Amino acid sequence: MAKPIVGIFGLTGCAGDQLVILNCEDELLDLAGALDIRSFHMAMSDNDEDCDLDIALVEGSVVQPEEVEMLERIRSRARLLIAIGTCAVWGGVQAMKNEEQREKLKRQVYGPKGKDFGIIPSQPLSSFVRVDYAISGCPIEKDQFLQAALSLIHGDLPVLPDYAVCTECKMRENSCLLLERGELCLGPITVAGCNARCPAYGQPCIGCRGPVEEANVASEVNLLREKGFTLVDIQNRLRTFGGQSEVMQVAPTERGR
Amino acid sequence: MKMVKLQKKNLNAFLAGLEKFGDLHGPVRRDTNDFAFQKVDAPEQIAHDCLRTILPPKKYFTKPVDTMFTFSEAEGYRAPDKDLHTKIILFGVHPCDIHGIKILDLVFGGQYRDEYYFARRRNAIVVGLDCMPDEYCFCRSTGTDFTEDGFDLFLSDIGSSYLVRVGTSLGDDIVLETSTLFQEIGDTDRRAYKRRSAQRINSFEVEIHLEDLPEIMDLEYESRIWQELGDKCLSCGTCSMVCPTCYCYDVVDQLNLDAKSGSRLRRWDSCLFKDYALVAGGHNFRADRGSRIKNRYFHKQRGFVAQFGRPSCVGCGRCIVSCPAAISLVDVLTKLRSRGNE
Structure with a gap:
């Protein structure tokens, strides 16, 4: 079987997901040997900008008109497009304040130099192109990425979790931070795959991996309010990582309460 | 003895x-x-x-994640x-x-x-x-x-x-x-x-009646209780993980770096997960949460009784204590029994 031709790209984000790939130190040589990586700006020179790709891995969210074009170009070259990281999958932390006026923000941050470029509200890749698989995480989990890559190399579809952080948290027998300590934990609505790392260290889940499929946000909000959290606290937490996702847009009419 | x-x-x-x-x-x-x-x-x-x-x-005896076997060409x-x-x-x-x-x-x-x-x-x-x-x-x-x-x-x-x-x-x-x-x-x-x-x-504070529960459940199969529970349930899987008798598992292959050898794992699954009843072709037999939580109750308190002559619930209280959404099996069963007679 011919090696899959791969391109790894970054839009707007911290480049942490590409860094996770490079941090696969023990596995990197095997991985690079099993893939024909033609484009990976962060790690190599002489990138091929035109070849057809079997797999495009794209990190980061779309925040500039130019990035829409870049993404569409990548999509047109690739058989499979895989969003990697919470920015690419959900819009990321930069989508937190999407309702704020872009021009105003640009003036505040860049001053007169802001005139040289355009910006749009931060959006996930799926707002613009078809995304075949989404590996979320801030950053992505190394093992999950490797398993997904190996599945594709083998010709299988990657298996990604469809269940919440609570499942893995219970498997580890962590004390429940939500019930035992009354903390604002997003474990019940956040997609698993991290092996409940934060709760295992006594820190509540902040939802960095984005919402689980069919997340019951309304029930989560209800139970957090019953624990005494304000809607503003809850909404701030929900929107930190999942800001752009529809499910996280809880009852905006209630915001003033 | x-x-x-x-x-x-x-x-x-x-x-x-x-x-x-x-x-x-x-x-x-x-x-x-x-x-x-x-x-x-x-x-x-x-x-x-x-x-x-x-x-x-x-x-x-059935571990959360368990290796069934390893495989390689050699x-x-x-x-x-x-x-x-x-x-x-x-x-x-x-x-x-x-x-x-x-x-x-x-x-x-x-x-x-x-x-x-x-x-x-x-x-x-x-x-x-x-x-x-x-x-x-x-x-x-x-x-x-x-x-x-x-x-x-x-x-x-x-x-x-x-x-x-x-x-x-x-x-x-x-x-x-x-x-x-x-x-x-x-x-x-x-x-x-x-x-x-x-x-x-004499120390038990909670009492539920299980004798005719399977019949009561059949009568309440279409009850709106299930939809109400579906609205509340987070599908987080906690109740299944902590249940002494939940045994469902999912089987996945994990590959080694050669993408040829690897291991077959089985991992605790839950009937509350969205993909639990998803089949090839994309049909989901229990696509909404209400039907999934109903299935869980029917399996434990109805189907298991038909198959093994007793419910597969041992009254340990774990699902009640650990449910983030405060769903209580005791409340649900009491409600099912009293519905219509309030």
């Missing part, structure tokens, strides 16, 4: 003397109110005041052998959890006997321990507050001693091995046991 007496002050000496039978495991305190069964280096680490561990003992299929054959002593298992194990024995010992389960089961010595119910225990209602089998030894608190019931010949071997620590039971012990037993029976 053979019964002997073990003074409480000799318990740790007894447990320490079990070394030759296997690694000692028992409930250890994780947090103020949280306990977990785990391997202990010394009997002193065991928390004797543990009423319920986060996960039930099923985790020893070596073919290879079964894992190491942890299937580790001998353990599981101390401090309460009656509800022993019943949980007995139910899993039925399920995994059915038409397709599960050798992974039974290899570990054979290597585990179960030392039961009685308990006093709290406000979440309803094992008296499920008929699992007492057990006559499913243990090698069972310890009941009778004051300054334990009354020890010997359930198997292996249990007897253990007693004989440490015989200097045991005594004959006398009249005072008999009286103490009966007193304690009566006190325990």
Whole structure:
């Protein structure tokens, strides 16, 4: 079987997901040997900008008109497009304040130099192109990425979790931070795959991996309010990582309460 | 059944003397109110005041994530052998959890006997321990507050001693091995046991009626209760993970870096997960949460009764204590029964 031709790209984000790939130190040589990586700006020179790709891995969210074009170009070259990281999958932390006026923000941050470029509200890749698989995480989990890559190399579809952080948290027998300590934990609505790392260290889940499929946000909000959290606290937490996702847009009419 | 007496002050000496039978495991305190069964280096680490561990003992026999076999071109299929054959002593298992194990024995010992389960089961010595119910225990209602089998030894608190019931010949071997620590039971012990037993029976705060529940459930199959529960349920899977009798698993292959060799894993699954009843072609038999939670209740309280003559609920209260959305099985069953008669 011919090696899959791969391109790894970054839009707007911290480049942490590409860094996770490079941090696969023990596995990197095997991985690079099993893939024909033609484009990976962060790690190599002489990138091929035109070849057809079997797999495009794209990190980061779309925040500039130019990035829409870049993404569409990548999509047109690739058989499979895989969003990697919470920015690419959900819009990321930069989508937190999407309702704020872009021009105003640009003036505040860049001053007169802001005139040289355009910006749009931060959006996930799926707002613009078809995304075949989404590996979320801030950053992505190394093992999950490797398993997904190996599945594709083998010709299988990657298996990604469809269940919440609570499942893995219970498997580890962590004390429940939500019930035992009354903390604002997003474990019940956040997609698993991290092996409940934060709760295992006594820190509540902040939802960095984005919402689980069919997340019951309304029930989560209800139970957090019953624990005494304000809607503003809850909404701030929900929107930190999942800001752009529809499910996280809880009852905006209630915001003033 | 053979019964002997073990003074409480000799318990740790007894447990320490079990070394030759296997690694000692028992409930250890994780947090103020949280306990977990785990391997202990010394009997002193065991928390004797543990009423319920986060996960039930099923985790020893069907692990959360378990390797079924490894595969490679060179070596073919290879079964894992190491942890299937580790001998353990599981101390401090309460009656509800022993019943949980007995139910899993039925399920995994059915038409397709599960050798992974039974290899570990054979290597585990179960030392039961009685308990006093709290406000979440309803094992008296499920008929699992007492057990006559499913243990090698069972310890009941009778004051300054334990009354020890010997359930198997292996249990007897253990007693004989440490015989200097045991005594004959006398009249005072008999009286103490009966007193304690009566006190325990009277301590239950929760009672549900299961006798005609399957019929009640059939009558309430279309009840709006299920949709209300679906609105509340987070599908987080917690209740399935902590349930002593939930046994569903998903099977996945994990590849090594050559993308040719790897291992086949099975991982605890839950009927509350969105993809649980998803089939090829994209149809989902239980696409909405309400139908999934209904399925869970029907399986435990209706389907299992039809198949095995008893519900697969042992009244341990874990699902109630651990549900983030505060869904209570006791409330649900009470509501089902009273619906229409409010």
